[in-house]
Amino acid sequence: MLNILTVFISVAVVQSAPTAAVSFVKDVAPIIVRRCTGCHGEKINLGGYRADTFRNMFKPGVSGLTSVEPGRPEGSNLLRLVTTKIEQVRMPKSDSALTTTQVGLIKRWILEGAKLDSGNPNTLLRSLAGARVHPAAPTSYSKPLPVTALSFVPNSNSIAVSGYNEVTIWDTVTGKMIRRIGNLPHWIKAIQFTKDGSKMVVAGGTPGEYGEVAVIDMVSGKRMAVLGVMSDAAFSLALSADNRYAAAGFADATVQVYDLQKLELRWSTRVQSDWITGLSFSKDGRFVVSGSRDTTVKVLEVATGELFATYAGHNRQIGKYRGQFPVFSAMFDSTSGDAFSAGAGEWIQRWNPEKAKAEAGDAGDMEERFAKAGHARYLEHGLLDAVYSMHLRNGKIYATSLQGAISIIDPQGMVPFRVLVPTVESSFVSAMPEDGSKIVTGAFSGTLRIYDSSSGARISQFVAQPGQSTGIKTTRR
Numbered sequence: 001m002l003n004i005l006t007v008f009i010s011v012a013v014v015q016s017a018p019t020a021a022v023s024f025v026k027d028v029a030p031i032i033v034r035r036c037t038g039c040h041g042e043k044i045n046l047g048g049y050r051a052d053t054f055r056n057m058f059k060p061g062v063s064g065l066t067s068v069e070p071g072r073p074e075g076s077n078l079l080r081l082v083t084t085k086i087e088q089v090r091m092p093k094s095d096s097a098l099t100t101t102q103v104g105l106i107k108r109w110i111l112e113g114a115k116l117d118s119g120n121p122n123t124l125l126r127s128l129a130g131a132r133v134h135p136a137a138p139t140s141y142s143k144p145l146p147v148t149a150l151s152f153v154p155n156s157n158s159i160a161v162s163g164y165n166e167v168t169i170w171d172t173v174t175g176k177m178i179r180r181i182g183n184l185p186h187w188i189k190a191i192q193f194t195k196d197g198s199k200m201v202v203a204g205g206t207p208g209e210y211g212e213v214a215v216i217d218m219v220s221g222k223r224m225a226v227l228g229v230m231s232d233a234a235f236s237l238a239l240s241a242d243n244r245y246a247a248a249g250f251a252d253a254t255v256q257v258y259d260l261q262k263l264e265l266r267w268s269t270r271v272q273s274d275w276i277t278g279l280s281f282s283k284d285g286r287f288v289v290s291g292s293r294d295t296t297v298k299v300l301e302v303a304t305g306e307l308f309a310t311y312a313g314h315n316r317q318i319g320k321y322r323g324q325f326p327v328f329s330a331m332f333d334s335t336s337g338d339a340f341s342a343g344a345g346e347w348i349q350r351w352n353p354e355k356a357k358a359e360a361g362d363a364g365d366m367e368e369r370f371a372k373a374g375h376a377r378y379l380e381h382g383l384l385d386a387v388y389s390m391h392l393r394n395g396k397i398y399a400t401s402l403q404g405a406i407s408i409i410d411p412q413g414m415v416p417f418r419v420l421v422p423t424v425e426s427s428f429v430s431a432m433p434e435d436g437s438k439i440v441t442g443a444f445s446g447t448l449r450i451y452d453s454s455s456g457a458r459i460s461q462f463v464a465q466p467g468q469s470t471g472i473k474t475t476r477r
């Protein structure tokens with residue numbers, strides 16, 4: 001009896017669906033992104049209409065007419081506007097009409113109930129439809145790749161390293177590769193783990209062409225969501241202390257904040273004019289700071305994406321600290337509400353968002369501003385070139401330079417800097433485990449160097465080259 005019923009149900013299902021349902025993600029969203037979102041997005045929303053997320057597509061514009069009515073193409077203003085014979089009002093406006101096939105897909109999607117087949121209704125359509133499936137990584141690398149991103153896997157001796165369309169994970173004790181995680185962008189610029197190690201967030205892409213922020217489930221090693229897709233590479237990442245939010249910065253100066261639980265975009269903003277190179281959340285989760293190659297550091301409200309303050313200390317016309325210095329790294333203090341920012345120039349700058357806002361007040365309080373000006377503290381780092389990364393561990397700042405040197409700086413500015421490791425070779429990145437016991441630099445040559453963070457003694461080094469690496473070498477520095 002049960003079997004007969006099962007057979008009956010499956011036959012009924014097959015009969016009621018002669019052709020597969022239209023997929024919003026695969027069939028409809030790409031049309032909307034390509035033909036409509038340019039005029040109906042967040043910043044430009046002509047006619048008061050937005051077609052940038054699934055949810056927004058349903059909301060009426062200035063006409064007040066229902067844009068999409070599930071099951072009723074004739075009641076959907078959107079379909080009326082893409083099919084009308086009146087050229088002046090037809091969408092896409094002042095452009096060629098959609099093809100009969102495209103109109104057919106949109107009509108069937110509405111007829112079939114205008115559903116979202118996968119993903120989140122508040123995710124940008126561009127991310128929903130545009131996330132690429134990436135080519136497989138080569139089994140063996142013919143030459144080492146420059147290390148452009150590094151991060152310790154929480155509570156372990158392993159380190160995640162940027163690879164070619166993948167992140168490779170290495171045991172820092174043996175120097176052996178222990179895992180590969182693929183389906184990632186070509187060029188990886190930032191890696192962050194949630195504190196429990198269950199998720200890995202990866203930012204990367206190809207400059208001027210494609211950028212992606214992906215979340216990987218570390219149990220399966222599979223991509224669970226693509227939080228953001230842009231037409232320029234993603235450069236930097238930060239997670240909030242409670243791991244609720246992730247922030248990403250792109251080469252086109254966009255900063256985005258995502259909800260890591262709902263796996264959706266919260267906001268996207270562009271208030272700078274060059275690469276976003278350093279991001280950090282304040283301990284209380286209120287602010288995210290974004291450092292840029294344009295010499296500014298912006299303080300943004302996590303809740304709204306509104307600009308709270310601009311810190312302009314890396315661009316001074318007069319005085320001892322004058323110069324125009326691109327910013328490559330920014331982080332919040334773990335105890336006070338202060339922020340640190342660094343890049344080119346001889347100093348790490350320590351400043352406070354509230355005071356930076358007061359100092360930048362309107363021209364009316366010029367006198368008051370002068371009185372408050374200069375709250376920033378300049379901490380000399382002793383490195384010979386730009387600071388590319390900073391870490392705060394054991395009450396000290398560890399700064400690494402573009403030449404692989406490492407310096408220890410007192411965040412209070414009371415104790416002079418100490419150069420832990422002098423210049424070695426060109427390096428973009430460094431990483432420290434949570435306990436601060438070690439510091440690892442990643443070089444252009446693909447070499448990882450592991451140092452004891454108190455003595456500066458080199459513990460080991462190896463080349464992170466999948467299929468070729470021979471593990472730990474015993475040669476000296």
Ligand code: HEC
Binds near residue numbers: 064
């Ligand atoms: C070149 C800019 C442009 C493009 C591209 C464009 N639109 Fe429009 N759209 C407009 C303007 C302008 C209006 C306001 C009404 C008008 O001027 O006709 C509008 C109005 C609308 C409205 C009515 C909103 C309301 O309730 O008042 C809908 C729905 C709409 N567009 C859908 C689309 C869709 C779907 C596409 C893609 C197939 C699209 N538009 C592409 C410019 C554009």
